[in-house]
Amino acid sequence: MLNQNPLWKTLLVLIVVFGCGLYALPNIYGEDHAVQISAGRNAQVTEQLLDQVNDELTKANIAIKRIEYANDQILVRVPDSDTQLLAREHLETALGDEYFVAMNLAPDTPEWLANLGGSPMKLGLDLRGGVHFLMEVDMNSALEKALEDAQGDFRTALREEGIRYRTVRAKENAVDIQFRDQEALDKAEFFLRNRNRDLVFDEKDDLVLEATFSEARLLEIRDYAVKQNITIIRNRVNQLGVAEPLVQKQGADRIVVQLPGIQDTAKAKEILNATATLEFRMVDQKNDIRDAMNGRVPPGSQLIDDRNGVPQLLEKRIMLTGNHIIDANSGVDEYGLPQVSISLDSDGGNKMSRNTRGNIGKPMATVFIEYKATDERDADGKLVFEKHEEVINVATIRAQLGSNFQITGIDSPQEARDLSLLLRAGALIAPIQIVEERTVGPSLGKENIELGMQAIMWGMALVLFFMLIYYKAFGIVANIALVSNVIMIVGIMSMIPGATLTLPGMAGIVLTVGMAVDANVLIFERIREEIRDGRSPQQAIHHGFDSAFSTILDANITTFIAGLILFAVGTGPIKGFSITLMIGIATSMFTAIIVTRTLVNLIWGGRRVEKLAI
Template identity: 40%
Template structure:
């Protein structure tokens, strides 16, 4: 007969209570958000500035997880960047030159002297000056420097191809290594962008790969797209390179294996440097803003063990020679090495402001981007537009909610009222689930909730219509209700499974706003099935047990 076990009743009401409890913080969004920020700041070691008062705005025993507001609701910046993966090929080959040079110099008696040739393509071209007939032998030596490609698709391949062109040995990256390099470059860029944005302390950014070499960046709450570009668009490539000479001519030929770079501090001054760096920013483990001995803003840095050894060995062997500190193809300074510098730490000085030294430290700590970024799309969404979107979504939800409530009461009377109560629990469960999983609510997500409100009563409509049919066959009220739920269940499950499959496909195949819609739609389907099958039925059973009506009207 029409009955529900006590443990099932307790479980149903417990789920509803948890949904309301976890959705409650979203009704006090600004207060809870301020509390969460204060708690996070205190955990990081901050104190004062009213942090304790802000942390006390919301009881600590209550949940404090919030639904994250997406870019279109909070406002912020949107960028679509393309990683210039081809830039890495040339730098990889340039870094090989010292190794190739040292190897071939050891065989000078056999192959003679060598000279690095200028080349526009992504290749390393070395010319044999005295014994061009030994090019094949020299190429075989260079092939010995090849390493296996580290990737699943490049198994069994080596990272370089070595060929002979007359008296020249030509080294290029193999196709398998190019594919693996592209994959590593985009993955590394993705991680470094994430680190840089996290260093600034922004809330719930969206950073994801799109296609082969593009990265989508959406950061709610940031001022503008140009501000976001300033954070992530700089490569912050730090290198320490030997100085060949200093000049005031911007047209001075640098020579093979060298490069001409401008001075950051002195306009019209240029340095000719060896292209192969002694140490790079990849060996940095820390960078902090500080002040030099004259009280000017500077940046302290520290190398890892490998970098410290290279830095110490070079300074010990080159006392009295200048050593350039290069940041993004500009010479920050070129001090003369006065003594051996052990320990792997130093300081970068220049005409920095305090803000510039702080930003530089952030960029260096996060690491250097392996390749440049070309921004294909950029948008700034103001907080006013986000507030308008929230208000429009709120009005849409209220209108849809009111229309559904009125329709259900007019169509099904008391049973429609039970469906409306279940609908309230349904919305609470959606927001509670979004809060627990840390989901991001976007404008399409609000559309998904509005759609869910309309769809949530579909299951109840199927049940109530089925109960009406059972009542027409002269069955008693209890039996009609029981059969109505039992015989409508298969139709309810089938209809919602097909819609849930669509939501899963949208989530897997879509991106950005499409995912936001899929998440709220999928959660709404799960919660509406729960409230229609269990909550509404429990309400009807409790009413029936209390009233024991001889007849009912649906």
């Protein structure tokens, strides 16, 4: 008999629809207002802190639903937004500056469902509310840092090659190398040209060789500065507990940061605007630190205080910057003493190897540098940043170091953990400043959700009513497939880590509802034609599905390609629309062709049918 389902196809439909329905389920549970506590510098979130938070809120008579401790963070769930604001203010006062206390919205997914990996759809800024920042990277600082790196590389390379020079000095957009004689200059120029293909060398007066970056290298420096800052900003956003933040490049030197669900703009700005970097320098043992403290600092050295306010005399020459660190972990050495294991990229490993080869047994300092914005602005109207430096660790070099090495001489395991966190967080290539800030209130986001849901529900209701009246029993089958389609879209959007539902995305769902029904209309009209041509009901069903398949496939493939182009070239709302559109096309193809046919075969297939209700 025609139109009989193989067992595998029926099981496939059941598994796919049930699986998507299971992962769509978290969306009906909603979210809790929550206060999130994470550790700042020199602090750690422990279970003892959880007890302290609980006691503080109980003493202040602040109602809480429950307190959770996970992933080195504490999440306090409260009944409403007023209680959330009260709890945040009280905990900020009680815990001080050592901890970040931020307001957030936390999914209220049941534990059994969360253990299966279930989580609600990530909502965009326009639906959930939150903050939008446009940040600008200080490219002048990025170029200065690149020039400092080139200056250090020139010194090391010329010294290893045995070429004598007088001075190596970085100036605006170039590095000048002065030599003792013309022979040394010519030899150095030949050597450095072959070694640095991305630099342009020009011979100047007074035996000076000037090195400048090529246009391609300048473009690479700017692009790397933005990309590295994007990576570090994403790490910092994790402190705010944002499930799906948007951090992406805009233009040549700007970064867009969107934090859905975040209501504490002051704390978000504090974390994102904190610009920090790391440097490794040798401790100056040739000169007397007491002379330096009395005002006689050697030209090639610098006094920098450590965490306890004790001055350390360091060489100005930077051995390595923190942007070469790819991983850092705390642990203990063979004697049970605390240490930090560091992994560098290949370029950083080569620099560290060259710089430590002749410094075995000498102390090396790790310097933490922070750029804080002042109220002053330069001639271009950009904020002026003030530089703060602090020695966070001094350790003795035991052997020549490479891409992987350990920092020892650390006082305690806690200090080792703190140092590893600082190193692992990464170093911003250049300071950044917030040039634009927008806040979308949660009430506006809630209104957008309600209006969007109304559009989807009314659109579905009208389509379901039309199909039921016009196609009778086959309309019921189409309606079941249509509901399954929406459930699958929600389930898939919830499963995909990077998918975010925006207001245009909801428009994409409404459009998909119409397109899904369109495929059923083509199939059902084809079945009607086959019946009018005198075919039996079973033959009409069989030929109707087979004949309409190519038309449905062609129409959906062209629309999917359009959605793919929108996703590739679009940003923000356009991306949100294209994601739901492409997912909707895939699910509507599955439901219109496979689910509908499976249901039709279960009801009418494999038996004698005199008449079809279509």
